[in-house]
Amino acid sequence: MAKPVRSARETFRVPRGEVDLAAIDPAGRPVGPKNKAAAAAAMAELNERIDSRQQALYASAVAGHGPRAVLLVLQGMDTSGKGGVIEHVGGLIDPLGLHIASFKRPTPEELAHDFLWRIRKQVPGPGVVGLFDRSHYEDVLVVRVDGLVPEAEWRSRYERINAFEAELDEQGVVVVKCMLHISPQAQAERLLARLEDPTKHWKYNPGDLDVRAKWTDYQAAYADALRHCDTDAAPWYVVPADRKWYRNWVVATLLAETLEAIDPRFPPADFDVEAEKARVRAAV
């Protein structure tokens, strides 16, 4: 047997205390596949690990055995791959048991409510795996960097987010938060690739460069959000995202480990199996 491998949940958990994102290599591959081909094989295996347990999670919720759910929160700079993770990791999940929510610039109605109002409406129901494409963390990221609310307001949100996520945990919603960690060099390459490909122009927005110009401010805002809101009830993971195949493998592995920890079981029959077989054979 090979020596025990550190789990993804241990490897990628944000370090405690002050978070120095510059010290985490966006192109790092501390565990797992070393190249794209190995990652493809690993993804096929993850597909099996995720599929069986997600079916059991869904089945146990349908049968009323515990209202457990998973909420995977995806955050990251433009081009870090939130959409790619939804396509490639979300694609491993039976669509019936998957709920995607994308949080774009808030509408006037959303702004008129507490910042968690639109988030609460999208919490996955029992048995469902939810994927958040951006989230309530925007309210301590862009909102802070662009000074959209006073500092006292956004600072107070760390604690309110922790209270909200603790509430989810108590309800049985297992929260997994992934920061897709990309380098500014990789972002430049991806923006140029979008500009080279006419079928990708719709993904490009000149305003993205204004955000890019505030890179250092965003990294500082992320570092604080990760530091203040990494809890055992709702941990933060930093996912090296400069290589797309590695990023997808890490998030899929975090999901597989999370489902394995929940260990959902298919509910037992609440009827007499043999009697029902006889009924089926007799009918029609």
Next chain:
Amino acid sequence: MAKPVRSARETFRVPRGEVDLAAIDPAGRPVGPKNKAAAAAAMAELNERIDSRQQALYASAVAGHGPRAVLLVLQGMDTSGKGGVIEHVGGLIDPLGLHIASFKRPTPEELAHDFLWRIRKQVPGPGVVGLFDRSHYEDVLVVRVDGLVPEAEWRSRYERINAFEAELDEQGVVVVKCMLHISPQAQAERLLARLEDPTKHWKYNPGDLDVRAKWTDYQAAYADALRHCDTDAAPWYVVPADRKWYRNWVVATLLAETLEAIDPRFPPADFDVEAEKARVRAAV
């Protein structure tokens, strides 16, 4: 070149006039792959056909170029494969552009509203492919068979459904309705398979046999629904569903042909591409 093949939309469209479901073979394979291996190869090809056009549909909606969407309605007796189609055909679609809605027994709140109330809330937004696992057709199927409302009421619904679907068509929502047509023999085999497999017991409900006992009534209710609600704005297709691989191929092909008919285009850049490349290269 081979002779032109009839499209799935022509082949599986419900015949006009009185519908005789008994005359349509649930194990038929009038076009397309002749075995499971050929179907697997065909599905890989369909994946490409669907993927590029679904991305373009989504992109054009994001860019505000026309609010088009697709709504695939799945109806069929228990075990006919609604869930299987969602897994295998829904799985071909990027989850970001997919919306699934399952219509189960109505809640008291839903019953207190018009039968289309809960349906309208789930109509796919611009650029999205919606999949309905059951639908408003339950309101002329189980509701009719079990006499849940007076005959005059359910009879009036055909026209209201047609008006609703014409409205969707005008809004740009392309409606594709599939009846998954299974034989009672195939249903018995699948129910027994569920009973043999403890990980499938949760899908079995002894009440399913009460529905099965009303097979003839249900076929009559389906025949009338298909006859009265097959319109050019929202056609009905009868999908042979005794073979799972053939059923999935037919629905995927109907979806591919629908997307090809819509022919969505990636929106052109609304910015100066070369100038933006220079900005990206200059920044950071």
